[in-house]
Amino acid sequence: MGRAAIGPGSQYYLERLTLNIFLFDLIQFNSIRLDPIAGSWQFNDMLACIILVSWLALLWLYFLWSRRRYYKAAWQLPGPVGWPFIGMGLQMMNPQTFLQYMDGLSHKYKAPFISWMGTNCFLYVNDPQTVEQIFNSTHCTNKGDFYRFMSSAIGDGLFTSSSPRWQKHRRLINPAFGRQILCNFLPIFNAEADVLLEKLDVEGVQRGKSLEIYEILKKIVLEAACQTTMGKRMNFQHDGSKAIFEAYSGITEVCVKRMLSPWLYPELIYRWSRLFDRQQKVVGVLFGFVEQLLQPAVSVVGVEDSDANKQLEEEQHQHQHQHQRQQQQQRRIKSKSIFIEQVREHVERGQQMSWQDVRDEANVIIAATFETTSTALYFTILCLAMHPEYQEKLHDELCAELPEHGDISIEQLERLSYTEMAINESMRLFAPVPMVLRRAGQDLELRRDDGVYLIPSGTQIGIDIYNMQRDVRVWGPLARTYNPEAHFGPDAPTRHAFAFVPFTKGLRMCIGYRYALLLMKLLLAKIFRCYRISTAARLEQLLVKGNISLKLKEYPLCRVERR
Numbered sequence: 001m002g003r004a005a006i007g008p009g010s011q012y013y014l015e016r017l018t019l020n021i022f023l024f025d026l027i028q029f030n031s032i033r034l035d036p037i038a039g040s041w042q043f044n045d046m047l048a049c050i051i052l053v054s055w056l057a058l059l060w061l062y063f064l065w066s067r068r069r070y071y072k073a074a075w076q077l078p079g080p081v082g083w084p085f086i087g088m089g090l091q092m093m094n095p096q097t098f099l100q101y102m103d104g105l106s107h108k109y110k111a112p113f114i115s116w117m118g119t120n121c122f123l124y125v126n127d128p129q130t131v132e133q134i135f136n137s138t139h140c141t142n143k144g145d146f147y148r149f150m151s152s153a154i155g156d157g158l159f160t161s162s163s164p165r166w167q168k169h170r171r172l173i174n175p176a177f178g179r180q181i182l183c184n185f186l187p188i189f190n191a192e193a194d195v196l197l198e199k200l201d202v203e204g205v206q207r208g209k210s211l212e213i214y215e216i217l218k219k220i221v222l223e224a225a226c227q228t229t230m231g232k233r234m235n236f237q238h239d240g241s242k243a244i245f246e247a248y249s250g251i252t253e254v255c256v257k258r259m260l261s262p263w264l265y266p267e268l269i270y271r272w273s274r275l276f277d278r279q280q281k282v283v284g285v286l287f288g289f290v291e292q293l294l295q296p297a298v299s300v301v302g303v304e305d306s307d308a309n310k311q312l313e314e315e316q317h318q319h320q321h322q323h324q325r326q327q328q329q330q331r332r333i334k335s336k337s338i339f340i341e342q343v344r345e346h347v348e349r350g351q352q353m354s355w356q357d358v359r360d361e362a363n364v365i366i367a368a369t370f371e372t373t374s375t376a377l378y379f380t381i382l383c384l385a386m387h388p389e390y391q392e393k394l395h396d397e398l399c400a401e402l403p404e405h406g407d408i409s410i411e412q413l414e415r416l417s418y419t420e421m422a423i424n425e426s427m428r429l430f431a432p433v434p435m436v437l438r439r440a441g442q443d444l445e446l447r448r449d450d451g452v453y454l455i456p457s458g459t460q461i462g463i464d465i466y467n468m469q470r471d472v473r474v475w476g477p478l479a480r481t482y483n484p485e486a487h488f489g490p491d492a493p494t495r496h497a498f499a500f501v502p503f504t505k506g507l508r509m510c511i512g513y514r515y516a517l518l519l520m521k522l523l524l525a526k527i528f529r530c531y532r533i534s535t536a537a538r539l540e541q542l543l544v545k546g547n548i549s550l551k552l553k554e555y556p557l558c559r560v561e562r563r
């Protein structure tokens with residue numbers, strides 16, 4: 001440490017000064033306790049205690065002084081204070097009640113308000129005006145501190161990384177999610193939809209069982225994600241690659257468990273825990289899976305191409321070369337569209353990304369698709385199962401726009417406006433990612449109707465998407481009901497542009513939102529065109545759990561009938 005770092009006026013100066021006084025006094029104290037009249041309290045013992053207490057008090061005052069800007073912000077935007085040292089940690093870290101608890105607080109205090117997570121200053125936001133300022137601020141692009149547990153488990157991919165790494169990777173990866181690329185995924189999505197229908201038919205119709213649809217959907221979505229990211233079919237629906245399915249299911253569970261266990265925050269303690277062993281096992285499976293596919297997938301394309309080349313030569317002799325060339329061209333276009341093929345060029349040409357970066361990004365993209373899209377899809381099906389009147393309207397649209405059988409094209413999907421309303425309404429009521437966390441990288445000026453407030457750099461910011469999207473103050477009296485037309489229909493009142501943000505907005509918006517909407521629309525269209533789904537569950541009985549993605553305490557069963 002240089003001289004400047006410990007000189008007067010430096011952050012450490014006061015601490016070092018008081019530490020020196022304390023050490024000096026300890027030496028004095030020991031020499032006096034060796035006195036023959038040891039055992040009885042003496043003046044010097046008392047003095048030592050007073051100095052010790054004063055030293056601690058001084059340190060405490062210094063701690064408070066160094067955080068004075070946070071206290072000023074908390075005084076201006078008052079919220080619940082909570083307990084010393086843990087703040088609102090206990091309540092906020094209970095996934096069973098956390099979202100309901102925050103909803104209660106947002107009615108008691110005027111949001112945005114400041115509270116405390118441990119000793120961290122925590123700004124809670126749940127109104128569209130403030131959400132807009134946060135999402136559009138260049139000072140708030142980095143994620144909250146909690147996300148570091150995710151990056152230490154699954155790798156530092158787009159979801160968790162900070163600038164400048166995030167900016168560079170986002171720029172390189174963005175083209176991999178363009179419209180044209182997504183169109184190439186339609187054959188995969190159509191094929192997976194057929195596997196889903198077969199499963200629903202065999203299990204739900206022919207065997208007449210009530211189904212836990214969420215599990216089936218998770219496998220379908222993961223299968224699609226593995227194919228479009230890595231170009232590999234896993235056969236999850238028929239219990240193929242079970243370990244990989246379980247690893248993707250388990251990874252967020254491990255991260256959330258660590259987030260909820262403050263004693264496991266220090267890396268040194270965590271490495272001795274059983275949870276760490278579990279994390280290592282899961283991560284080993286995931287990284288092994290992606291790594292094993294990375295290089296071979298690259299060369300598989302090459303092998304396929306050279307195989308095709310040889311074949312082509314042979315068939316040229318048979319005067320069929322024109323047809324073969326077309327086929328080869330198609331295969332190349334197809335392989336180019338999968339994620340690793342898209343980013344492979346960045347590794348090989350520009351050295352802007354390493355293979356490890358690609359591995360991390362591929363893993364995060366598969367996990368992000370799996371967690372969120374299966375959740376959103378499940379809640380849409382459940383909402384439609386609980387509301388047969390809207391399911392009928394959806395079916396009418398599907399009958400009008402789609403043929404009875406066969407694959408669905410992008411043009412047909414784009415015409416399904418009621419299907420889109422049904423999806424949006426379920427993502428409004430059951431935000432698949434209920435809360436996102438950001439960190440103020442620099443001081444931030446927050447504008448409210450009653451003035452401008454300074455949010456100091458380092459403040460953790462929680463954007464409560466779940467409660468904002470079902471707030472009667474934002475969405476009117478029907479806010480807590482499922483009603484696609486009332487909230488997204490052509491005659492629905494205009495809402496604030498940031499009142500509905502399931503994918504967030506701004507610089508850090510979800511990169512896969514088009515992908516997710518396309519996949520969900522296609523699967524829903526295929527299901528509800530041929531089947532009717534019902535359930536005994538009621539909307540008001542569902543108990544949600546706040547997690548990285550929204551969960552239910554219990555998943556109701558659904559019945560499937562052929563139309």
Ligand code: HEM
Pocket residue numbers: 158159160170364365368369372373376432433436437502503504505507508509510511512513515516
């Ligand atoms: C219904 C489905 C989905 C929902 C609700 C959803 C929601 C979100 C949300 C809320 C974020 C956090 C953004 C923020 O902090 O501001 C996010 C980020 C992200 N999502 Fe999605 N997502 C979905 C599907 C997908 C899919 C299908 C993919 C990939 C194909 C994907 C990849 C990502 C990635 C890579 C990020 C990080 C983006 C960045 O920070 O630059 N998501 N998503």
